[in-house]
Amino acid sequence: MTSTAPAGAPQPTAADLWAAPVTARPLDATVEVPGSKSLTNRLLVLAALADGPGTLRGALRSRDADLMIGALRTLGVGVEEGEAPSTLHVTPGPLTGDVDIDCGLAGTVMRFLPPVAALADGPVRFDGDPQARVRPMGPVLRALHALGVVVSAPGSPDLPSTLPFTVAGRGGLRGGAVDVDASASSQFVSGLLLAAARFEQGLTLRHVGTTLPSLPHIQMTVATLRDAGVRVDDSRDGIWVVTPGPISARDVRVEPDLSNAAPFLAAALVAGGRVSVPGWPAATTQPGALVPGLLEQMGASTSLSPDGVLTVTGDGTVRGVDVDLKAAGELAPTIAALAALADSPSRLRGIAHLRGHETDRLAALAAEITRLGGQAEETRDGLVITPRPLHGGVFHTYADHRMATSGALLGLRVPGVMVEDVETTAKTLPGFAGLWQAML
Numbered sequence: 001m002t003s004t005a006p007a008g009a010p011q012p013t014a015a016d017l018w019a020a021p022v023t024a025r026p027l028d029a030t031v032e033v034p035g036s037k038s039l040t041n042r043l044l045v046l047a048a049l050a051d052g053p054g055t056l057r058g059a060l061r062s063r064d065a066d067l068m069i070g071a072l073r074t075l076g077v078g079v080e081e082g083e084a085p086s087t088l089h090v091t092p093g094p095l096t097g098d099v100d101i102d103c104g105l106a107g108t109v110m111r112f113l114p115p116v117a118a119l120a121d122g123p124v125r126f127d128g129d130p131q132a133r134v135r136p137m138g139p140v141l142r143a144l145h146a147l148g149v150v151v152s153a154p155g156s157p158d159l160p161s162t163l164p165f166t167v168a169g170r171g172g173l174r175g176g177a178v179d180v181d182a183s184a185s186s187q188f189v190s191g192l193l194l195a196a197a198r199f200e201q202g203l204t205l206r207h208v209g210t211t212l213p214s215l216p217h218i219q220m221t222v223a224t225l226r227d228a229g230v231r232v233d234d235s236r237d238g239i240w241v242v243t244p245g246p247i248s249a250r251d252v253r254v255e256p257d258l259s260n261a262a263p264f265l266a267a268a269l270v271a272g273g274r275v276s277v278p279g280w281p282a283a284t285t286q287p288g289a290l291v292p293g294l295l296e297q298m299g300a301s302t303s304l305s306p307d308g309v310l311t312v313t314g315d316g317t318v319r320g321v322d323v324d325l326k327a328a329g330e331l332a333p334t335i336a337a338l339a340a341l342a343d344s345p346s347r348l349r350g351i352a353h354l355r356g357h358e359t360d361r362l363a364a365l366a367a368e369i370t371r372l373g374g375q376a377e378e379t380r381d382g383l384v385i386t387p388r389p390l391h392g393g394v395f396h397t398y399a400d401h402r403m404a405t406s407g408a409l410l411g412l413r414v415p416g417v418m419v420e421d422v423e424t425t426a427k428t429l430p431g432f433a434g435l436w437q438a439m440l
Contacts, residue, residue, distance in 0.1 A: 027275055048072045103129075104129055109128075114151075118149045135162065136162065137162050139181050180208065183212070185214070189205060193218075196242035196244075197243070262334040265300075267409060288330075301314075321339070345385065347384050348384075349381055359403070364396070365383060372390045374386075395417055408433075
């Protein structure tokens with residue numbers, strides 16, 4: 001089906017627009033990517049629930065991470081900067097209630113912290129940006145309700161399914177067994193697992209939905225739990241058993257954000273030349289680990305040096321693909337932008353859950369690629385993109401950081417692309433526009 005733009009895209013003023021730079025020469029750049037948002041916010045939660053003070057080094061400092069830091073401080077956790085803003089010293093303490101949590105537009109805050117709030121000694125009120133109030137929350141709130149936690153919405157007797165809501169903390173949670181439908185987001189599983197070791201009986205969590213997107217993110221959660229000494233049994237598909245016990249305090253280093261590296265690396269296909277990203281891990285649970293293989297399918301050459309420098313080389317040719325992105329939906333905006341510049345049609349599958357992200361990403365991508373003269377159509381679980389000659393114009397971002405980086409990628413080849421609110425990238429990648437210009 002052909003898409004129309006999601007709601008919530010007012011006409012931008014000239015001050016809101018960033019002229020995406022065009023390049024006519026091959027790239028030769030090295031881009032330092034900051035720490036992973038997904039790992040930073042998982043490690044912050046575990047450090048807040050740990051059995052002693054801990055330290056995160058190389059942590060991402062972005063809006064999402066700072067919202068998590070602010071929320072944990074509000075709950076009574078000490079979080080202090082070290083010798084650099086990316087070094088965070090975390091001191092756990094009794095979790096305090098009768099507080100308000102600002103989730104902003106951070107899915108990790110709104111979905112990871114309600115189970116933590118159940119351990120506080122009073123009510124914890126959650127709210128966020130206007131766009132956050134339409135993001136699904138029902139599965140995690142229903143799971144908490146089934147575990148005996150009172151969850152309420154202002155002025156309504158019904159169990160809420162979106163922000164705003166209040167979690168009535170009682171200082172502890174018995175735990176036990178619960179079912180959750182995580183078809184809309186793997187964060188529902190991760191949020192419950194992160195706090196589960198602090199439940200009196202631990203947790204047996206069963207996924208009952210028809211699909212489970214972004215499985216690598218759940219594997220990331222399980223790996224971080226195990227690294228902190230928590231026993232997790234995931235030997236059965238869709239079932240996780242967390243044994244109650246302490247969460248070990250640690251001094252850990254956060255990996256670079258591989259998904260944030262994707263648009264920079266993809267630029268080598270669009271403009272030709274080479275782009276390198278240092279610090280690429282030899283083994284990781286980040287979904288961004290799929291970037292090199294995806295870019296190879298679209299025509300790139302990639303290499304990983306012994307000291308962890310990933311280099312992507314292209315000649316300006318982009319090939320169309322038919323690819324299932326269920327495991328790494330966050331890469332879809334980058335792949336969609338490449339597909340709009342490809343030499344043949346592309347089909348992106350397995351990403352129906354992107355309709356519940358910062359915006360309806362499928363509708364947004366289809367609308368904005370079409371707005372620039374391309375042909376992009378929604379399917380039941382993804383997009384079909386047929387390359388057409390593109391022209392300049394305003395590329396709306398809908399307060400979505402990955403939409404902004406997609407617009408920048410298209411602008412490398414298409415003169416006159418004006419990206420609305422490029423600073424929305426500060427959600428996970430502060431200073432994106434400067435990094436992008438420096439790459440050129």
